[in-house]
Amino acid sequence: MTFTRALSAEFLKLFSTRLWWILALVLFLYVGVMAGGLGALFGWAATGGDASAAGVSPLPPGMNLHAVIYSMASSIGYVFPVLLGAFAVTGEFRHQTLTPTFLATPRRGIVLSAKVVAMLLVGALFGVIAWASTVGLGAAALGAFNLDTALDSSDTWAMVGRGVLAMALWAAVGVGLGALVPSQVAALIIVIAFTQFLEPVLRLVSSFNEVTANIARFLPGAASDSLVGASFYSVAMPGGSAETLFWWQGGLVLLAIAVVTTVAGYFTSWRRDVT
Amino acid sequence: MPIGVPIEFAGVTKRFGAVNAVNDLSFTVEPGRVTGFLGPNGAGKTTSLRMLLGLVRPTSGTATFGGVPYRQLPNPLTAVGAALEAASFHPGRTARNHLGVYAAAAGLDKARVDIVLGKVGLSEYADRRVGGYSLGMRQRLGLAGTLLGDPGVLVLDEPINGLDPEGIKWIRLFLRELAAEGRTVLVSSHLLSEVQQSVDDVVIIARGQLVHRGPLSSLDTEATPHVIVNSPTPEALAAALTAAGLSHAPARAGLLVAASDPAQIGHVAFAAGVEISVLHRQETGLEDSFLSLIAGGGER
Numbered sequence: 110m111t112f113t114r115a116l117s118a119e120f121l122k123l124f125s126t127r128l129w130w131i132l133a134l135v136l137f138l139y140v141g142v143m144a145g146g147l148g149a150l151f152g153w154a155a156t157g158g159d160a161s162a163a164g165v166s167p168l169p170p171g172m173n174l175h176a177v178i179y180s181m182a183s184s185i186g187y188v189f190p191v192l193l194g195a196f197a198v199t200g201e202f203r204h205q206t207l208t209p210t211f212l213a214t215p216r217r218g219i220v221l222s223a224k225v226v227a228m229l230l231v232g233a234l235f236g237v238i239a240w241a242s243t244v245g246l247g248a249a250a251l252g253a254f255n256l257d258t259a260l261d262s263s264d265t266w267a268m269v270g271r272g273v274l275a276m277a278l279w280a281a282v283g284v285g286l287g288a289l290v291p292s293q294v295a296a297l298i299i300v301i302a303f304t305q306f307l308e309p310v311l312r313l314v315s316s317f318n319e320v321t322a323n324i325a326r327f328l329p330g331a332a333s334d335s336l337v338g339a340s341f342y343s344v345a346m347p348g349g350s351a352e353t354l355f356w357w358q359g360g361l362v363l364l365a366i367a368v369v370t371t372v373a374g375y376f377t378s379w380r381r382d383v384t
Numbered sequence: 385m386p387i388g389v390p391i392e393f394a395g396v397t398k399r400f401g402a403v404n405a406v407n408d409l410s411f412t413v414e415p416g417r418v419t420g421f422l423g424p425n426g427a428g429k430t431t432s433l434r435m436l437l438g439l440v441r442p443t444s445g446t447a448t449f450g451g452v453p454y455r456q457l458p459n460p461l462t463a464v465g466a467a468l469e470a471a472s473f474h475p476g477r478t479a480r481n482h483l484g485v486y487a488a489a490a491g492l493d494k495a496r497v498d499i500v501l502g503k504v505g506l507s508e509y510a511d512r513r514v515g516g517y518s519l520g521m522r523q524r525l526g527l528a529g530t531l532l533g534d535p536g537v538l539v540l541d542e543p544i545n546g547l548d549p550e551g552i553k554w555i556r557l558f559l560r561e562l563a564a565e566g567r568t569v570l571v572s573s574h575l576l577s578e579v580q581q582s583v584d585d586v587v588i589i590a591r592g593q594l595v596h597r598g599p600l601s602s603l604d605t606e607a608t609p610h611v612i613v614n615s616p617t618p619e620a621l622a623a624a625l626t627a628a629g630l631s632h633a634p635a636r637a638g639l640l641v642a643a644s645d646p647a648q649i650g651h652v653a654f655a656a657g658v659e660i661s662v663l664h665r666q667e668t669g670l671e672d673s674f675l676s677l678i679a680g681g682g683e684r
């Protein structure tokens with residue numbers, strides 16, 4: 110009872126400010142332009158354009174170009190649900206709305222779990238938006254060069270489903286991060302630095318050695334790519350799509366990260382005095 | 385009509401590291417009355433109220449509503465309405481949505497939102513983002529939030545800060561009305577004059593400690609009485625007072641004598657043959673006794 114009330118309050122909080130649709134709009138445009146652009150670039154290269162002159166390497170043999178392009182929804186778009194989830198927590202600290210929130214629902218664990226559930230659902234919504242964008246624009250680009258769009262393959266749609274799940278889990282990871290790092294600025298810097306710089310570099314560097322490559326499979330972005338089953342990194346990496354986890358293992362890694370950070374955040378910032 | 389329950393502080397203490405913010409605070413606030421919770425800035429009012437509301441964990445002691453801690457109230461917004469200083473709003477949310485969020489969290493009827501916005505006179509601005517509100521409007525929105533669940537107990541931290549004279553008049557009537565309905569009303573302020581016209585009881589703290597509690601009128605008797613007296617020949621008057629065993633001190637308008645009855649001073653002067661130009665009882669007033677209480681009390 111208290112939980113469902115807290116859950117509906119969380120949805121009202123999210124949808125009564127502008128952040129969610131601004132993030133959703135930027136996500137839609139960003140992954141859509143990247144997928145459409147990359148699809149057009151590879152399509153042009155594969156259909157006999159002067160690829161070497163343009164600096165585009167030929168595709169690795171056996172690679173599913175359509176999967177790489179569609180999966181950009183999560184492989185580069187995952188930062189958006191993370192930010193949404195993190196801001197759902199840090200915003201309460203920043204605007205001191207924890208006071209009215211805890212006055213209405215004094216059992217703080219209920220509030221935090223309601224946030225996690227709300228963010229899982231809205232993260233899935235972000236997933237639908239992002240995958241609609243990459244599949245729509247990516248398929249249009251591939252189709253324009255008469256390349257296989259694989260839209261009639263059930264594998265493609267299973268990947269889309271796993272991709273939506275990945276985005277939902279990322280939003281929950283964001284909640285955990287926000288609870289662990291309640292400063293909005295610090296959380297933002299950590300998200301950007303980790304997703305845009307630290308993890309890509311770690312994945313690249315670790316891929317040169319078998320031992321480190323084995324460990325790097327558990328990096329959150331790598332786990333997410335395993336869950337989805339395709340990644341932009343398989344093109345960018347020298348070793349190609351070397352070692353990955355099973356899709357369900359990737360999902361469990363993301364879930365574990367979300368649970369551990371949320372519980373740790375509960376015991377640190379969330380239970381503190383609200384002064 | 386919701387009936388208030390007493391608020392009980394029992395040995396409440398809070399330390400923030402080395403800072404002793406509240407020290408062994410015990411008092412009861414009765415329903416049907418407006419109680420002023422007074423003390424200078426930094427006295428520990430906000431900290432005490434946040435402990436009462438389950439937002440800050442006391443180092444020791446308990447604060448309850450009729451024996452029940454806030455966190456154990458089944459649906460707290462329907463029992464206690466609280467507005468804390470530095471009212472907290474998301475600037476991008478409208479007043480209607482702000483209240484809607486907490487009405488949902490407490491499972492209250494959405495119609496309550498419009499009712500309470502009307503009560504505090506904000507209906508016209510309900511769909512404006514709170515970021516554009518004046519301090520006075522934010523205070524009113526905070527008050528609207530306290531009324532959402534039609535609670536029997538109201539806890540208001542410095543609700544008069546930032547209100548214009550019209551707003552101050554309005555809130556005074558408002559507090560009186562709530563108490564007249566049988567609710568418990570606890571309202572904090574650092575200025576006695578702000579709440580003097582609306583409170584029945586006062587609880588005064590200084591440096592985290594209780595220094596006085598009782599009905600407002602009890603502040604009157606706290607003051608040490610003085611008489612102001614002057615004469616064209618002040619030296620002769622001073623000598624006569626000293627001879628009569630009365631302690632006195634120079635004041636702006638003559639001599640300040642530690643006595644309660646002007647007639648006694650008049651008699652001393654008459655007997656000594658000293659002409660008198662001024663003779664009256666000094667009006668100390670509630671504010672003076674409040675100031676002397678918070679200046680002297682609560683030594684650590």
Ligand SMILES: Nc1ncnc2c1ncn2[C@@H]1O[C@H](COP(=O)(O)OP(=O)(O)O)[C@@H](O)[C@H]1O
Pocket residue numbers: 384400403404405423424425426427428429430431432
């Ligand atoms: N979070 C905190 N950390 C450290 N000290 C605090 C904190 N909150 C309040 N204090 C201190 O506790 C004392 C009481 O503060 P407060 O309750 O805000 O007083 P008031 O509301 O009467 O002005 C002050 O000395 C203040 O500096």
Ligand SMILES: [Mg+2]
Pocket residue numbers: 426429430431469542
């Ligand atoms: Mg205060």
